[in-house]
Amino acid sequence: MPELPEVETVRRGLVPLLEGRRIHAVTLHRPDLRWPLPQGFAKAIAGNVVTALDRRGKYLLWRLQDGTSVLIHLGMSGSFRNRPASNVRDKHDHVVFDLGETALVFNDPRRFGAMDLIAPGGEASHWLLKAMGPEPLSDAFTPDVLRRGLEGRTAPLKAALLDQRTVAGLGNIYVAEALFAAGLSPKRMARSVGAARAERLHCAIRAVLMAAIESGGSSLRDHIRLDGTEGLFQHRFAVYDREGQPCPGCSCDVARTGGVRRMVQSGRSTFYCPTRQR
DNA sequence: AGACGTACCTGACCGC
DNA sequence: TGCGGTCAGGTACGTC
Numbered sequence: 024m025p026e027l028p029e030v031e032t033v034r035r036g037l038v039p040l041l042e043g044r045r046i047h048a049v050t051l052h053r054p055d056l057r058w059p060l061p062q063g064f065a066k067a068i069a070g071n072v073v074t075a076l077d078r079r080g081k082y083l084l085w086r087l088q089d090g091t092s093v094l095i096h097l098g099m100s101g102s103f104r105n106r107p108a109s110n111v112r113d114k115h116d117h118v119v120f121d122l123g124e125t126a127l128v129f130n131d132p133r134r135f136g137a138m139d140l141i142a143p144g145g146e147a148s149h150w151l152l153k154a155m156g157p158e159p160l161s162d163a164f165t166p167d168v169l170r171r172g173l174e175g176r177t178a179p180l181k182a183a184l185l186d187q188r189t190v191a192g193l194g195n196i197y198v199a200e201a202l203f204a205a206g207l208s209p210k211r212m213a214r215s216v217g218a219a220r221a222e223r224l225h226c227a228i229r230a231v232l233m234a235a236i237e238s239g240g241s242s243l244r245d246h247i248r249l250d251g252t253e254g255l256f257q258h259r260f261a262v263y264d265r266e267g268q269p270c271p272g273c274s275c276d277v278a279r280t281g282g283v284r285r286m287v288q289s290g291r292s293t294f295y296c297p298t299r300q301r
Numbered sequence: 302a303g304a305c306g307t308a309c310c311t312g313a314c315c316g317c
Numbered sequence: 318t319g320c321g322g323t324c325a326g327g328t329a330c331g332t333c
Contacts, residue, residue: 024305025326025327026326026327032312034304051331055324057309057328057329068318078322081327096327096328097326097327098310098326098327098328099310099311099325099326099327100310100311100325100327101313115311130313131308131310131311132310132312133309133311133312133325133327134309134310135309135310135327135328137328151328151329176303176304177303177304178303178304178305183307185327185328187327187328194324194326194327195326195327196326197326241326243325243326244312244313244325245328249331263326269315278312287307289305290305290307291325292325293325303333304320304332304333305331305333306330306332306333307325307329307330307331307332308328308330308331309327309328309329311322311325311330312323312324312325312327313323313325314323314324315321315322315323315324316320316321317319317320317321317322317325
C-alpha cells in the first residue's frame with residue numbers, strides 16, 4: 024500500500040488515539056510479520072504511555088515514555104483499525120494494542136509489514152534506518168542533495184528514486200507522478216540529472232507529496248484512513264494507472280500518440296508521457 | 302560498488 | 318462456478 028503520504032496520513036490518524044494514551048497490553052496472533060517480532064515485544068510495550076508519533080520515510084515511530092521506540096512498516100497491505108475492545112478478530116488481524124476502551128489492531132493480509140523495538144539512542148544505527156536518504160519534506164532535502172544522490176549512477180532515474188537511500192518515502196506511484204511533474208523520463212540515466220533538472224525534480228517531489236498528504240493519500244486497494252474514509256489523491260493522478268489516457272493539459276492527438284504509456288522497469292509498472300517526459 | 306532478478310504473502314481480477 | 322495466470326502501493330537479499 025503505502026508510500027510516504029499514506030504513512031503520514033496513518034500517523035496523523037493515530038495521533039488522537041495514541042498520543043498521551045497508555046497501551047495496556049499487546050497481543051500477538053502470530054509470532055511474525057515479514058520477520059519474527061522481537062523477543063519481549065509485547066511485554067516491552069505493555070504499560071507504557073505513547074508520548075509522540077513520528078515518521079521516517081515509510082516507517083512509523085511510536086515514542087514510548089520509557090524511551091523505547093516502536094518501529095512499524097506497513098509493507099504493501101498493512102493498516103490500523105480502531106475497534107471496540109470486545110470485537111471479534113478479523114482475518115489477518117496480527118497485532119492488537121489494547122487501549123482500554125478500544126483496541127488498535129494491525130491487519131496485514133500480505134504480511135510484508137514489520138515491527139521492531141528500538142532502544143533509546145539506537146535509531147541512527149538501526150539496520151532498517153541507517154542508510155535511509157533525506158526526508159523529502161525536511162530542510163535537509165535540497166536540490167543539491169538530490170543531485171549528489173543521483174550523481175554517477177547508471178541506474179534508470181525511476182530505479183534511483185525508488186531506492187530509499189536516494190530520498191526517503193517515494194514508491195511506485197509518487198515516483199511516476201513526480202517524474203511527470205518534473206518532465207523527466209523514468210528511463211533517463213540517474214547521473215544525467217544535473218543542477219537544473221535536479222531543481223525541477225526536487226520541486227516536483229515535494230509538490231506531489233504535499234498535495235497527496237493534503238488529499239489523505241491514495242486509496243487503490245488497501246489504504247484507508249483510521250476513520251474509515253478513503254484518501255482522494257488517486258483522482259488526481261496524472262499518469263499512474265492511466266495507460267492510454269491523455270495526461271493533464273495534454274494537447275496531443277491521443278489517438279495517434281496512445282496517451283500515457285505503461286512499461287515495465289525492474290519488474291514494476293512505470294507510467295509516463297513519452298512526449299512531455301524527456 | 303552497483304544493478305538486477307528473486308523471494309516473501311494474500312487477494313482481486315481476467316479469460317477460459 | 319472454478320481454475321490457472323497475472324498483477325498489486327515494499328524491500329532485503331543473492332548473484333552477477
